[in-house]
Amino acid sequence: xxxxxxxxxxxxxxxxxxxxxxxxxxxxxxxxxxxxxxxxxxxxxxxxxxxxxxxxxxxxxxxxxxxxxxxxxxxxxxxxxxxxxxxxxxxxxxxxxxxxxxxxxxxxxxxxxxxxxxxxxxxxxxxxxxxxxxxxxxxxxxxxxxxxxxxxxxxxxxxxxxxxxxxxxxxxxxxxxxxxxxxxxxxxxxxxxxxxxxxxxxxxxxxxxxxxxxxxxxxxxxxxxxxxxxxxxxxxxxxxxxxxxxxxxxxxxxxxxxxxxxxxxxxxxxxxxxxxxxxxxxxxxxxxxxxxxxxxxxxxxxxxxxxxxxxxxxxxxxxxxxxxxxxxxxxxxxxxxxxxxxxxxxxxxxxxxxxxxxxxxxxxxxxxxxxxxxxxxxxxxxxxxxxxxxxxxxxxxxxxxxxxxxxxxxxxxxxxxxxxxxxxxxxxxx
Numbered sequence: 001x002x003x004x005x006x007x008x009x010x011x012x013x014x015x016x017x018x019x020x021x022x023x024x025x026x027x028x029x030x031x032x033x034x035x036x037x038x039x040x041x042x043x044x045x046x047x048x049x050x051x052x053x054x055x056x057x058x059x060x061x062x063x064x065x066x067x068x069x070x071x072x073x074x075x076x077x078x079x080x081x082x083x084x085x086x087x088x089x090x091x092x093x094x095x096x097x098x099x100x101x102x103x104x105x106x107x108x109x110x111x112x113x114x115x116x117x118x119x120x121x122x123x124x125x126x127x128x129x130x131x132x133x134x135x136x137x138x139x140x141x142x143x144x145x146x147x148x149x150x151x152x153x154x155x156x157x158x159x160x161x162x163x164x165x166x167x168x169x170x171x172x173x174x175x176x177x178x179x180x181x182x183x184x185x186x187x188x189x190x191x192x193x194x195x196x197x198x199x200x201x202x203x204x205x206x207x208x209x210x211x212x213x214x215x216x217x218x219x220x221x222x223x224x225x226x227x228x229x230x231x232x233x234x235x236x237x238x239x240x241x242x243x244x245x246x247x248x249x250x251x252x253x254x255x256x257x258x259x260x261x262x263x264x265x266x267x268x269x270x271x272x273x274x275x276x277x278x279x280x281x282x283x284x285x286x287x288x289x290x291x292x293x294x295x296x297x298x299x300x301x302x303x304x305x306x307x308x309x310x311x312x313x314x315x316x317x318x319x320x321x322x323x324x325x326x327x328x329x330x331x332x333x334x335x336x337x338x339x340x341x342x343x344x345x346x347x348x349x350x351x352x353x354x355x356x357x358x359x360x361x362x363x364x365x366x367x368x369x370x371x372x373x374x375x376x377x378x379x380x381x382x383x384x385x386x387x388x389x390x391x392x393x394x395x396x397x398x399x400x401x402x403x404x405x406x407x408x409x410x411x412x413x414x415x416x417x418x419x420x421x422x423x424x425x426x427x428x429x430x
Contacts, residue, residue, distance in 0.1 A: 006308030052301015098196030149184035183422035336377030
């Protein structure tokens, strides 16, 4: 019963937002409340919702202050020279722009933080896409591909979760996946090249952008009075210090960006009137992100608290025939694609993966194999409605979430298949 309700809840949510019956924000709040009552947990919904919101509060804090920090840097003109140099290097050809996007995203994604990768890559390249008339959804696909492939490194969140859930050495998960990561990087570059060529043909023929690709991005409106060209090197050093702290995890990420934002505000705009003006200018952009993240916390809190997630995870294993037991590494890799789309990171890695690993041991399949296989659906996971970064990217690009999913799912699925094929060929999941 709980398993059926869980899948029905996720399906209802997806149907409502993909058919544009409800906004993602409203659906994230109303759908779990309705299904929680149906499941008989009406009196407990408040506690479940608060626990879920509390769990994602640090993420919301991080995104809020990260957006405000980079908004201030754009106000001050920090990224103007970067955009100029990117334009000079990639020129006006969509293929070079797409490949340049991939190269930057792959490098920045080494820090393992999707929010930082999105902010830096989109800040650098969105003006280029707008200037050329390129589809922002292409940028979203390239960014998501690069970020999810680089999350296979041991300091990425998913890889760390998989190792922790099965109590194994992260190196045992990571080292055999090196050929797979290489294949993922090549796959990301190939997808970027293809999308760049497609955009070149579309622009040459004058075909309009698809529905949902044109919207209102987070507008870092330029105010000439806010530019601080004399503080360019100070702002650059501050940004490098913030990123270094983020990459090395010297401090918790929310604290890194809270501190960075406070310093940036004081250094660039010491006047209290100017500080209030900057906050007012960007409050409209930052608030929707925080609302979406907190609403996603309610969604996951209700799913966890009602037991729907556990029921979905355990019930889904029944569909695997016993004859496939010795091949559970490959089976898990394919199952990771739908599982990672409908389940949160914690639910999947700490709920589903241990169940699969325990089953696999009866067939002589090592836990390390299951851990590696469980990661290969990450490209599709990047488009899951339960992923906070999806809403951040949507807001930054001004693209509809459903449009991003419709446009990007086929490429995400293709990249997942590339990862699975590479992992199988290298013996990482066999």
